[in-house]
Amino acid sequence: MSCRIYMDHAATTEMLPEVREAMEPYLREEYGNASTSYDMGVRMHDAIEEAREKIAWVIDAQPEEIFFTSGGSESDNWVIKSVAGEKKNSGKHLITTRIEHHAVLRSCQYLESLGYEVTYLDVDDYGLVSAKEVVHALREDTTLVSVMTGNNEIGTIEPIADIGAQLRARGIAFHTDAVQAVGQIPLSMMRLPVDYLSASAHKFHGPKGVGFLYARKNQDLSSFIHGGSQERGKRAGTENVAGIVGMAQALVIAAQEMPYTRGKITRLRNYFAERVRHEIPNIRLNGHPYKRLPGNVNFSIEGIDATALLVLLEEEGICASAGSACNTGQTRISHVIEAIRVPENYAAGSVRFTMGRDTTRRDVDACVDALKRCVIILRQG
Ligand SMILES: *Cc1c(COP(=O)(O)O)cnc(C)c1O
Numbered sequence: 001m002s003c004r005i006y007m008d009h010a011a012t013t014e015m016l017p018e019v020r021e022a023m024e025p026y027l028r029e030e031y032g033n034a035s036t037s038y039d040m041g042v043r044m045h046d047a048i049e050e051a052r053e054k055i056a057w058v059i060d061a062q063p064e065e066i067f068f069t070s071g072g073s074e075s076d077n078w079v080i081k082s083v084a085g086e087k088k089n090s091g092k093h094l095i096t097t098r099i100e101h102h103a104v105l106r107s108c109q110y111l112e113s114l115g116y117e118v119t120y121l122d123v124d125d126y127g128l129v130s131a132k133e134v135v136h137a138l139r140e141d142t143t144l145v146s147v148m149t150g151n152n153e154i155g156t157i158e159p160i161a162d163i164g165a166q167l168r169a170r171g172i173a174f175h176t177d178a179v180q181a182v183g184q185i186p187l188s189m190m191r192l193p194v195d196y197l198s199a200s201a202h203k204f205h206g207p208k209g210v211g212f213l214y215a216r217k218n219q220d221l222s223s224f225i226h227g228g229s230q231e232r233g234k235r236a237g238t239e240n241v242a243g244i245v246g247m248a249q250a251l252v253i254a255a256q257e258m259p260y261t262r263g264k265i266t267r268l269r270n271y272f273a274e275r276v277r278h279e280i281p282n283i284r285l286n287g288h289p290y291k292r293l294p295g296n297v298n299f300s301i302e303g304i305d306a307t308a309l310l311v312l313l314e315e316e317g318i319c320a321s322a323g324s325a326c327n328t329g330q331t332r333i334s335h336v337i338e339a340i341r342v343p344e345n346y347a348a349g350s351v352r353f354t355m356g357r358d359t360t361r362r363d364v365d366a367c368v369d370a371l372k373r374c375v376i377i378l379r380q381g
Contacts, residue, residue, distance in 0.1 A: 003314075004317030004318070009355060013203060015250075030043060035229075035238070047241055072211050078224040081224070083219075083220055092141060093143065094108060095121065096120060096121070099123055099339050105335075127286070127287050131162040153286075155354075176198070183204030198212075206247040207250075221234060222234070264357075268361060280372055286342065295354050296353075300350045309351055
């Protein structure tokens with residue numbers, strides 16, 4: 001059955017028609033290589049630099065602080081491996097959290113296999129990391145801290161401004177995986193004491209397979225893909241021009257719409273959570289009640305298996321997720337649900353609904369009604 005109501009915007013989002021239009025020329029007649037000197041190459045180079053300026057403008061950064069990548073996973077891998085490597089003579093200790101995306105966690109595990117040490121910070125029951133605990137975990141040999149901006153499963157928004165301020169005062173590099181936050185909440189690199197930030201276009205209505213890494217001027221960043229001199233010699237390979245242009249267009253639209261969509265989606269989210277709280281017994285909202293991404297609700301439902309629930313929801317035309325999309329097919333309780341200590345009889349029934357710019361109140365009503373029916377069926381067993 002097709003998806004009538006798409007409630008999985010944290011997994012990916014639909015490309016906007018304006019984004020597709022902006023990309024069109026680069027999928028058709030504009031096929032030049034940006035590294036060539038003749039006109040068709042120069043036009044490609046200009047298109048890439050214009051996209052870089054737009055992205056920098058949206059997040060209050062300098063264009064030369066934006067590096068194009070293949071997406072969030074690459075940005076996370078790049079910054080963690082590269083910064084750890086660059087600073088290895090001053091120390092081999094990193095700090096992150098238990099609730100990061102696997103792109104961060106597995107990069108850290110890889111570094112552990114090379115002899116680095118990593119501290120994985122616990123979070124509270126809302127999924128919050130405290131700046132105090134970050135400071136407490138710092139050692140003489142700590143070189144990098146990585147804490148996500150907004151959690152992809154439970155939506156909790158971390159106090160990255162506070163954490164960054166503490167780290168800046170101590171001269172420790174700070175990275176944030178902002179893949180779920182860019183395009184959803186305002187982020188200003190001028191104001192935020194953050195040195196590195198990861199983003200991915202397909203999470204904000206741009207194309208898949210393209211993202212960027214923000215790296216503050218004068219911060220270490222070694223080359224990740226060696227080869228040509230693209231991306232100022234730090235990320236070789238002929239550029240994904242259509243993707244880059246599409247990403248910039250999507251981000252500009254997201255920024256322009258944000259004053260309206262952010263409030264609209266937040267109200268839908270609160271309405272969703274309120275209806276569920278009143279109408280479905282033995283269900284708990286995961287994550288922080290208000291320090292959370294606008295479109296995210298994540299529930300744990302007592303005595304229910306999330307995988308079975310998703311099958312029933314799909315029959316109702318609703319697409320949602322259990323845990324993160326990357327874990328589909330695996331009934332294991334996600335590391336995030338584990339980290340926030342959801343009681344055992346609730347944990348296996350954890351489902352995530354994520355709304356977007358086109359979600360309506362009718363969608364939410366249909367979703368809650370379907371959820372009620374499905375829960376009754378499953379509880380009757
Ligand atoms: C989706 C996601 C990623 C991975 O991004 P891709 O572009 O799909 O590689 C990384 N971190 C978070 C928090 C995400 O939600």
